[in-house]
Amino acid sequence: MRAVEDALGIQIPENARLIRNIMEGIQYIQDHVIHFYHLTALDWVDVVSALGADPAQTAALAQSLSNWPLSSEAYFAGVKDRLNTFASSGQLGILANGYWGHPAYKLPPEANLMAVAHYLEALDWQKDVIKIQAIFGAKNPHPQTYLVGGMSCPVDPDSQNAINATQLAEVQRLFAKAKDFVDRVHIPDLLAVAGFYKDWAAIGGGVGNYLSYGDFPTTPSQGSDQPGDLFLPRGIILNKDLSTVHPVDQQQIAESVTRSWYEYSDNTVTKHPWDGETRPNYTGPQPPYDFLETEQKYSWIKAPRYQDTAMEVGPLARMLVAYASGHDRVQHWVNTALGALGVGPEALFSTLGRIAARGLETAVLAEKVTDWVNELTTNLGNGDLRVTNTEKWDPATWPNEALGWGWTEAPRGALGHWVRIENGAIANYQCIVPSTWNASPRDGEGIPGPYEAALVDGTPVADPEQPLEILRVIHSFDPCMACAVHVTDPERNEITRIQIV
Amino acid sequence: MAKIAIDPITRIEGHLRIEAQTDGGMVTDAWSSSTMFRGMELVLQDRDPRDAWVFAQRI
Numbered sequence: 001m002r003a004v005e006d007a008l009g010i011q012i013p014e015n016a017r018l019i020r021n022i023m024e025g026i027q028y029i030q031d032h033v034i035h036f037y038h039l040t041a042l043d044w045v046d047v048v049s050a051l052g053a054d055p056a057q058t059a060a061l062a063q064s065l066s067n068w069p070l071s072s073e074a075y076f077a078g079v080k081d082r083l084n085t086f087a088s089s090g091q092l093g094i095l096a097n098g099y100w101g102h103p104a105y106k107l108p109p110e111a112n113l114m115a116v117a118h119y120l121e122a123l124d125w126q127k128d129v130i131k132i133q134a135i136f137g138a139k140n141p142h143p144q145t146y147l148v149g150g151m152s153c154p155v156d157p158d159s160q161n162a163i164n165a166t167q168l169a170e171v172q173r174l175f176a177k178a179k180d181f182v183d184r185v186h187i188p189d190l191l192a193v194a195g196f197y198k199d200w201a202a203i204g205g206g207v208g209n210y211l212s213y214g215d216f217p218t219t220p221s222q223g224s225d226q227p228g229d230l231f232l233p234r235g236i237i238l239n240k241d242l243s244t245v246h247p248v249d250q251q252q253i254a255e256s257v258t259r260s261w262y263e264y265s266d267n268t269v270t271k272h273p274w275d276g277e278t279r280p281n282y283t284g285p286q287p288p289y290d291f292l293e294t295e296q297k298y299s300w301i302k303a304p305r306y307q308d309t310a311m312e313v314g315p316l317a318r319m320l321v322a323y324a325s326g327h328d329r330v331q332h333w334v335n336t337a338l339g340a341l342g343v344g345p346e347a348l349f350s351t352l353g354r355i356a357a358r359g360l361e362t363a364v365l366a367e368k369v370t371d372w373v374n375e376l377t378t379n380l381g382n383g384d385l386r387v388t389n390t391e392k393w394d395p396a397t398w399p400n401e402a403l404g405w406g407w408t409e410a411p412r413g414a415l416g417h418w419v420r421i422e423n424g425a426i427a428n429y430q431c432i433v434p435s436t437w438n439a440s441p442r443d444g445e446g447i448p449g450p451y452e453a454a455l456v457d458g459t460p461v462a463d464p465e466q467p468l469e470i471l472r473v474i475h476s477f478d479p480c481m482a483c484a485v486h487v488t489d490p491e492r493n494e495i496t497r498i499q500i501v
Numbered sequence: 502m503a504k505i506a507i508d509p510i511t512r513i514e515g516h517l518r519i520e521a522q523t524d525g526g527m528v529t530d531a532w533s534s535s536t537m538f539r540g541m542e543l544v545l546q547d548r549d550p551r552d553a554w555v556f557a558q559r560i
Contacts, residue, residue: 001554008550039512097511142558148551261538278542291506291520294532301535393551417557421550429545429553433560439517439533448531451519455531461523464505470521470528474510481515482539 003417004148006224007404013386014220016150018376019136021216023143025369026132029178031411032362033186037122040355040475043468044193045107045115048100051087053113055080061110065188079117099466106196115193118185129178135167150388157380168377172370179366190359191340194352201343204351204473206454207310210237210317213248213416215409224405231368232409235321236306240349242324250405255432256303258444269444273418273430274403300482303443304432312450313413313437314477316357320348333360354476395424410434412478435480451477508536
């Protein structure tokens with residue numbers, strides 16, 4: 001959308017800027033909390049150990065961390081009973097396949113029980129707060145009201161057929177609920193768990209170069225290279241050096257396919273995305289196979305590089321760029337966490353730092369987004385109901401050829417689209433998504449991608465049959481790749497496979 | 502020395518394979534592989550640019 005708006009020189013109305021920030025803000029908060037509890041916590045929290053916890057001591061622990069109202073002995077006893085019921089009937093469900101009892105699990109049973117209780121609470125919480133996406137976007141995921149030129153959701157405080165005063169009040173209520181859980185459950189849990197795993201502040205760092213496109217414009221954008229003031233700033237940190245934030249130039253990005261299952265028509269080594277090609281050329285082994293031919297091509301992901309350098313993207317990159325740029329609230333939250341754990345900024349360049357940065361970013365956003373809801377409410381009160389700029393909606397107003405690029409910071413990191421428009425149609429479109437940067441294979445120079453570099457940066461494997469430590473490093477990046485839906489029958493035989501793009 | 506492959510990595514979104522060389526209880530080399538072709542760029546070819554976001558959003 002921003003790529004097309006950039007190509008066609010379209011500026012969106014202020015209300016559209018605010019609504020996009022609000023929708024993106026709640027998506028960050030929901031995504032990050034889900035990642036912490038449901039995607040990565042079980043790498044650190046032993047569910048079976050929680051069965052041995054004392055509910056009274058668990059309540060004492062939880063009450064020492066925050067005044068969350070559910071933290072009573074009776075509540076934790078109830079959670080333990082539920083867990084026991086599942087476990088004794090052999091039905092741990094989605095919790096069945098963990099590496100429980102692995103020596104790398106360090107939490108006492110009470111901390112494990114507290115975390116399992118909050119894992120379950122977060123399931124309920126996330127489905128409620130994400131309704132903000134549905135209020136503005138009609139549904140979640142994949143909200144439907146974006147539009148080249150702005151948004152297509154009408155806003156009018158006095159209309160029953162628009163985002164009105166009632167719905168804005170509901171949005172504020174849901175944000176308050178989101179922030180409360182982040183402040184009183186998520187952040188205390190993060191710091192409490194991190195305290196048991198400080199050795200992971202020296203494991204899984206990796207490439208040490210961090211890229212943030214920046215996002216959440218707080219002033220009007222004049223195109224992709226003049227995005228306005230960004231709440232989370234744009235910049236690059238090189239070699240873990242926080243003394244300098246380098247500028248980002250989109251011309252310096254190129255993708256290599258030397259080690260990826262693609263070919264370029266002219267056999268060039270790298271291509272800028274405006275000239276990018278997507279020409280699949282699978283040369284790997286036929287399944288079933290034991291190992292890939294990792295000395296040759298071995299992935300469906302290309303290798304994006306910035307000035308030939310591998311870059312990590314994501315919450316850690318954003319927080320480091322913001323921290324080094326002097327961002328007041330980011331410095332506050334990062335320094336608070338470093339102080340609570342008794343570690344210095346160098347601890348950020350690690351598996352633990354990556355997970356912590358995601359939580360701290362959640363706190364930063366949770367206290368910011370209501371400002372944008374207030375701004376929107378003020379605009380509506382002043383009679384500004386514009387959400388769309390349709391001046392260039394008609395293709396007759398477009399040039400015959402146009403090039404554009406658009407950047408956002410998705411929850412998982414820097415996301416860029418590049419488009420070439422010819423005679424009203426897309427002549428070329430290239431996407432470099434966050435996990436393309438992070439999960440990148442080696443490039444033409446043999447330089448590893450961020451996952452690969454992080455895994456060889458001090459990652460132990462106590463038991464190759466249970467590679468829990470590898471999961472910790474990889475999960476800390478929050479991977480998102482091409483995916484599919486697998487439908488299985490009760491005997492777990494796959495019956496059909498549907499690709500979702 | 503042992504080489505291990507984890508495929509699929511679970512509790513993520515999508516299909517990721519990690520191969521790792523281990524020695525003395527440490528990872529000494531690693532390879533990250535996305536095992537599924539996405540191809541959204543080909544889906545978008547020749548379409549109306551005003552529709553691009555609806556498709557690209559599915560990534």
